[in-house]
Amino acid sequence: MEYSEWFEIYNWIRKLLGISYEKDVEATLILAQILKGLKPPLNELSRLIKRRKIIVFGAGPSLDPVLEDIIKYTDTDLLHRKYTLFAADGVTQALLEYNIVPHLVTTDLDGDIEALMWAAKKGSLMLIHGHGDNIDKITSIVPIIKKITSKIIGTTQVKPIPPLQNFGGFTDGDRAVFISHHFKASKIIMVGMDFGSIVGRRSKPWLKNNEKAWPAKKIKLDIAFKLISQLACKEKILIYTVSDTVPQCVKKVSVKEIHLL
Ligand SMILES: Nc1ncnc2c1ncn2[C@@H]1O[C@H](COP(=O)(O)OP(=O)(O)OP(=O)(O)O)[C@@H](O)[C@H]1O
Numbered sequence: 001m002e003y004s005e006w007f008e009i010y011n012w013i014r015k016l017l018g019i020s021y022e023k024d025v026e027a028t029l030i031l032a033q034i035l036k037g038l039k040p041p042l043n044e045l046s047r048l049i050k051r052r053k054i055i056v057f058g059a060g061p062s063l064d065p066v067l068e069d070i071i072k073y074t075d076t077d078l079l080h081r082k083y084t085l086f087a088a089d090g091v092t093q094a095l096l097e098y099n100i101v102p103h104l105v106t107t108d109l110d111g112d113i114e115a116l117m118w119a120a121k122k123g124s125l126m127l128i129h130g131h132g133d134n135i136d137k138i139t140s141i142v143p144i145i146k147k148i149t150s151k152i153i154g155t156t157q158v159k160p161i162p163p164l165q166n167f168g169g170f171t172d173g174d175r176a177v178f179i180s181h182h183f184k185a186s187k188i189i190m191v192g193m194d195f196g197s198i199v200g201r202r203s204k205p206w207l208k209n210n211e212k213a214w215p216a217k218k219i220k221l222d223i224a225f226k227l228i229s230q231l232a233c234k235e236k237i238l239i240y241t242v243s244d245t246v247p248q249c250v251k252k253v254s255v256k257e258i259h260l261l
C-alpha cells in the first residue's frame, strides 16, 4: 500500500482514538535510534511469506479451543512446515504452551513479555511496532530483545525512517494480515481473529479470563475488522477465517477444511 493511501486511513484512526501524531513520530525516532545498525531481515520475511500459506493467529476467545482442534488434525511439526505461523503479540504465550514456535510475531510489546523473549530465542522474526503509547516499552524492552536476536524489523504507523518499515495495518492482528498481503502470501488463514466485544485472555498478561472489551479496545477491534474487510475486498486476496465473525470478502472455513486450502 502506498504511504499516502495509508496516511488517510491513519488519520481516520487517529480521530477515532484521539491518537497523537507527534507522539507517534517521537516513538518512531526512538525505535529507529535503538535499532540503528541492525539490517532489517526483509529477504527472510519475504521468503517466509511469498507464495506461502500463512496462518495469522489473533488473541480472540476462540484461539485456545481452535488451536487444540487444529492440533488434533495436524501435528505441530507438520503445521510448522506446511504453513508460515504468524502470531499477534499475546498469542505467542498460547503457542509456547503447545511448543509451537511462530515464524513471525507482530508486537507492540503489550503481550506476555516472557513468551516474546522465548520466541526471539527460538528464532522467530520479531516485527516490533512503535507508537506514541508504548515509548516506555520500546526503551525498556527492545534493547533486551536486541541482545537475544538480530531478527528484528521495527515498524511504525507514520512515515518510516530507516531502518523502520510501514506495511500498513494498525492492531497487531490486522498488521500481520497486511504484512502477509504486502509480501504476497498465497493464502491467509485467520485463527482467533474474532473481533466483536469480548477480548481473549491471551491479549494481555493481566487478563485471567476472556473479558468484555473496554471502550478503546472495542474501537480497536472494530478498526481491525474494517481494515481487513477493506483489504480483502479491494485487493481480491484470499483471506479465510475459522471464526464466526467474518469480515467482508473473507471466506469462512471450518477447522477441518484448513488443510484443504
Ligand atoms: N476478540 C479479540 N480479542 C483480542 N484480540 C483479538 C480479537 N479479535 C482479533 N484480535 C486480534 O488479536 C491481536 C492481539 O494483539 P494484542 O492483544 O496485543 O492487541 P493490540 O493490537 O496490541 O491492541 P491493544 O493496543 O488494544 O492492546 C489484536 O491486535 C487483534 O487484531
Ligand SMILES: Nc1nc2c(c(=O)[nH]1)N=C(CO)CN2
Pocket: 019, 020, 024, 108, 131, 132, 133, 157, 170, 171, 172, 220
Ligand atoms: N498511538 C497509538 N498507536 C497505536 C495504539 C495505541 O494505543 N496508541 N494501539 C495499537 C494497537 O496495536 C496500534 N497503534
Ligand SMILES: [Mg+2]
Pocket: 089, 090, 107, 108, 109, 110, 111, 172
Ligand atoms: Mg499488542
